[in-house]
Amino acid sequence: MKDNKERVEIRMPKVILEKINNYQKENGITTRTAAILELIRKGL
Known part of the structure; x- marks a missing residue:
């Protein structure tokens, strides 16, 4: 199964x-x- 993640630099x-x-x-x-990621999920 292919990983659907992308690298993001901020x-x-x-x-x-x-x-x-x-x-x-x-x-x-x-x-x-x-x-x-957890904080983003909580905010969304």
Whole structure:
């Protein structure tokens, strides 16, 4: 089965990145990418 994922590169303010990193640690999420995806899903 082929993977339907695309690579996306974004730039964001350090303060937001710090919040994402904190969210990742507080929720035991293994990667920053997984934390970002979870936050996006919650927002959608």
